[in-house]
Amino acid sequence: MDEITGGEALIRSLELEGVEVIFGLPGGAILPVYDPLLDSPIRHILVRHEQGAGHMAEGYAHVTGRPGVAMVTSGPGATNIVTPLCDAFMDSIPMVVITGQVPTKAIGSDAFQECDTTGITLSVTKHNFLVTSAEEIPWTIRAAFHIARTGRPGPVLVDVPKDVVDPKNPNSRMRWYWPDEVDLPGYKPTVQGHPRKIQEAAELISRSVRPVIYAGGGILKARASEALLELAELTGIPVVTTLMARGAFPDDHELALGMPGMHGNYTAVTAMQKCDLLIALGSRFDDRVTGNPATFARDAKVIHVDIDPAELGKVRTPDVPIVGDCRVVIEQLVEAIRKMGGRDCQPDRSEWMATIRDWQRRYPLRYEPSLPGEDLKPQFVIEQIRDHTPDDTIVSVGVGQHQMWASQYWRFRHPHTFVCSGGLGTMGFAIPAAIGAKVGRPDRMVWAIDGDGCFQMTAQELVTATCERIPIKVAVLNNAYLGMVRQWQELFYEERYSEVYLSPDIPDYVKWAEAMGCEAMRVETPEEVGPAIEKANEIDDRPVVVEFRVDTREKVYPMVPAGASNDDIILGPAISKGSEDHD
Amino acid sequence: MNAAQHHTLSVLVENKAGVLARVAGLFARRGFNIYSLAVAPTEDERFSRITVVVDVESAPLEQVRKQLFKLINVIEIQELAPGDSIERELLMATVRAEGAQRSQVIELTAVFGGKVLDVGHDELLVSLEDVPERVDDFEDLLRPFGIVNLQRTGRIALPKLRKVPPVRSARAASS
Numbered sequence: 001m002d003e004i005t006g007g008e009a010l011i012r013s014l015e016l017e018g019v020e021v022i023f024g025l026p027g028g029a030i031l032p033v034y035d036p037l038l039d040s041p042i043r044h045i046l047v048r049h050e051q052g053a054g055h056m057a058e059g060y061a062h063v064t065g066r067p068g069v070a071m072v073t074s075g076p077g078a079t080n081i082v083t084p085l086c087d088a089f090m091d092s093i094p095m096v097v098i099t100g101q102v103p104t105k106a107i108g109s110d111a112f113q114e115c116d117t118t119g120i121t122l123s124v125t126k127h128n129f130l131v132t133s134a135e136e137i138p139w140t141i142r143a144a145f146h147i148a149r150t151g152r153p154g155p156v157l158v159d160v161p162k163d164v165v166d167p168k169n170p171n172s173r174m175r176w177y178w179p180d181e182v183d184l185p186g187y188k189p190t191v192q193g194h195p196r197k198i199q200e201a202a203e204l205i206s207r208s209v210r211p212v213i214y215a216g217g218g219i220l221k222a223r224a225s226e227a228l229l230e231l232a233e234l235t236g237i238p239v240v241t242t243l244m245a246r247g248a249f250p251d252d253h254e255l256a257l258g259m260p261g262m263h264g265n266y267t268a269v270t271a272m273q274k275c276d277l278l279i280a281l282g283s284r285f286d287d288r289v290t291g292n293p294a295t296f297a298r299d300a301k302v303i304h305v306d307i308d309p310a311e312l313g314k315v316r317t318p319d320v321p322i323v324g325d326c327r328v329v330i331e332q333l334v335e336a337i338r339k340m341g342g343r344d345c346q347p348d349r350s351e352w353m354a355t356i357r358d359w360q361r362r363y364p365l366r367y368e369p370s371l372p373g374e375d376l377k378p379q380f381v382i383e384q385i386r387d388h389t390p391d392d393t394i395v396s397v398g399v400g401q402h403q404m405w406a407s408q409y410w411r412f413r414h415p416h417t418f419v420c421s422g423g424l425g426t427m428g429f430a431i432p433a434a435i436g437a438k439v440g441r442p443d444r445m446v447w448a449i450d451g452d453g454c455f456q457m458t459a460q461e462l463v464t465a466t467c468e469r470i471p472i473k474v475a476v477l478n479n480a481y482l483g484m485v486r487q488w489q490e491l492f493y494e495e496r497y498s499e500v501y502l503s504p505d506i507p508d509y510v511k512w513a514e515a516m517g518c519e520a521m522r523v524e525t526p527e528e529v530g531p532a533i534e535k536a537n538e539i540d541d542r543p544v545v546v547e548f549r550v551d552t553r554e555k556v557y558p559m560v561p562a563g564a565s566n567d568d569i570i571l572g573p574a575i576s577k578g579s580e581d582h583d
Numbered sequence: 584m585n586a587a588q589h590h591t592l593s594v595l596v597e598n599k600a601g602v603l604a605r606v607a608g609l610f611a612r613r614g615f616n617i618y619s620l621a622v623a624p625t626e627d628e629r630f631s632r633i634t635v636v637v638d639v640e641s642a643p644l645e646q647v648r649k650q651l652f653k654l655i656n657v658i659e660i661q662e663l664a665p666g667d668s669i670e671r672e673l674l675m676a677t678v679r680a681e682g683a684q685r686s687q688v689i690e691l692t693a694v695f696g697g698k699v700l701d702v703g704h705d706e707l708l709v710s711l712e713d714v715p716e717r718v719d720d721f722e723d724l725l726r727p728f729g730i731v732n733l734q735r736t737g738r739i740a741l742p743k744l745r746k747v748p749p750v751r752s753a754r755a756a757s758s
Contacts, residue, residue, distance in 0.1 A: 118601060119601075119604070122601075122604065122605060122608060123608060123612065126655075127654075127655040130600070130601070147655060184655060185597065185629075185658050186596070186597060186654070186655055186656055186657050186658040186659075187655050308653065309649050309652070310646065310649035310650050310652075310653055313645070313646075314646060314649075
């Protein structure tokens with residue numbers, strides 16, 4: 001057996017885990033690991049801020065399903081990646097983060113760039129490790145990847161003290177080995193659903209006349225989109241896709257109801273409220289979906305499928321709880337329903353579907369197009385990007401109004417095409433996540449749809465994109481405001497606009513983007529929108545930023561105010577007007 | 584402590600650094616007060632057992648229990664109902680014991696079945712190992728003498744043992 005250093009062992013372990021790319025930024029404590037990286041086939045992408053590395057790893061994981069990997073140094077390097085860790089934890093994104101740590105003997109001494117990284121990240125990781133000897137490295141990396149990608153996926157952090165990887169230190173000498181498997185006595189995720197529960201669920205489905213499938217992000221994590229389609233088509237049950245599940249079910253399918261929740265469309269929200277059976281698949285009854293949980297889907301029985309037992313009964317007590325992998329359980333359900341007679345055992349639901357069609361006809365998503373000379377409508381810009389790009393374009397978003405409009409007005413036809421920070425709602429997510437997505441799927445066109453507030457948080461990662469030749473497209477919807485906060489102030493704080501104005505011209509987004517090596521354009525009129533997108537699509541050797549000057553006053557509708565009942569959905573002027581047109 | 588809200592969890596964990604912080608953190612995050620916590624390695628050096636007593640209603644506790652089980656280092660969680668388990672706690676106390684009080688403290692300790700561990704010029708160091716309620720009583724009765732130092736371990740508990748042999752099938756019994 002060969003004797004190598006801990007640093008070499010770490011890189012070799014990552015190679016054996018199939019890692020093809022690391023997003024990171026070196027520093028003193030992690031330097032001994034960066035050195036052997038030079039001799040490795042693993043690609044390294046040098047970010048400008050560690051938060052960028054974390055979100056890139058997330059974007060990569062979103063589109064590939066493989067754990068994204070980020071590597072940063074101790075202290076501030078580690079604290080800067082706490083936000084992406086928390087983001088990945090909330091959205092169940094598989095990720096492995098390697099952080100440098102001060103030498104073992106200095107731990108706890110307030111050494112330069114020391115912080116208690118495992119302590120800080122304890123509550124925002126699925127698990128974390130502090131490596132204490134070089135021998136632990138291969139086992140720990142193996143375990144980290146196993147934990148990150150199995151069960152309910154999530155971020156895992158490995159903190160590596162400098163001395164155990166430093167070739168100059170005897171602590172780093174070790175005999176190389178690679179564990180066949182990892183022994184984690186307390187970690188045994190349940191994959192198969194319990195057969196009796198599956199049967200109960202199948203029977204409940206076959207008795208329900210107003211069912212809705214409530215598909216969550218777990219569908220995408222479990223690669224269960226095809227299974228979901230099969231279940232929906234076999235039973236003829238309509239499907240809502242949450243923000244984290246957009247793309248899990250094709251929006252152009254006749255059973256697709258779109259997004260539910262605070263900014264969901266009327267039909268998706270109301271179908272859930274009025275249903276007699278809610279089939280929750282990999283969804284966690286988030287408050288942004290349920291509104292006031294006491295009034296949410298009052299008449300519905302609930303089947304809840306989740307790989308994480310702690311989700312079952314956390315918000316709503318299910319009538320049939322099923323612990324298991326979403327894909328496996330849905331396949332089991334499909335089989336059970338087929339045995340009962342398949343489509344023939346389903347009751348007549350034509351009245352329910354007619355009600356749904358009526359809602360869809362009366363309350364479609366709608367906005368007022370801008371009059372000549374007025375500012376662009378952000379919804380129009382998103383529709384234009386959607387219509388001018390290939391079907392399988394990946395779109396990443398930041399957080400705020402633009403995020404909701406993108407989810408509402410994009411038409412998702414493929415899984416893993418929407419990269420979004422759902423649970424944590426992290427502003428500045430779009431650009432680094434788009435970079436990670438493009439690295440993971442270089443064959444796909446990747447657009448980041450960002451707001452001006454978000455853009456200012458992480459725009460510097462466009463320098464990374466330029467230098468690494470990662471040709472993403474960025475649409476900045478510039479409304480000169482922290483738009484979603486402004487919307488809340490307008491609706492709930494009597495238009496007292498406290499600290500939300502950002503200025504439309506400072507910074508000059510075009511000059512800024514150009515300074516970072518991007519192609520840049522500014523668009524102010526509806527006629528310019530399509531051609532600008534076409535031009536952006538053609539540029540494939542560097543990132544492109546298109547600044548769209550959009551209407552400040554535009555709001556996201558429908559809206560269920562925070563904590564209100566979903567019954568009290570506010571349609572907004574354009575949709576209300578549209579529904580009157582139909583009546 | 585309200586008996587209806589009293590829950591004793593016995594948590595078997597991997598004997599690794601930081602595990603106690605992970606477990607305690609889950610209670611702290613929800614604002615639950617840990618009433619008592621005891622932890623030590625088990626007969627198998629790879630594992631430790633944490634006995635934790637919390638004062639909380641069952642529904643939120645069920646969620647914490649599920650969250651605890653999500654911790655990679657947690658192997659097994661058992662809720663120990665007071666009637667179905669044996670509970671013990673150890674108390675050590677330094678008590679003022681001058682003159683006539685000295686014999687009173689010794690007598691009280693003997694009545695409870697405790698021990699006098701050390702004798703000073705005007706103080707006694709006593710201990711009692713018993714069910715938590717008896718330990719409470721002992722502490723209450725020591726207080727008038729003047730408790731100078733007090734340390735309790737927090738309760739530990741294990742399930743009661745089976746009193747009758749398990750029913751075996753005739754075939755298994757004959758073979």
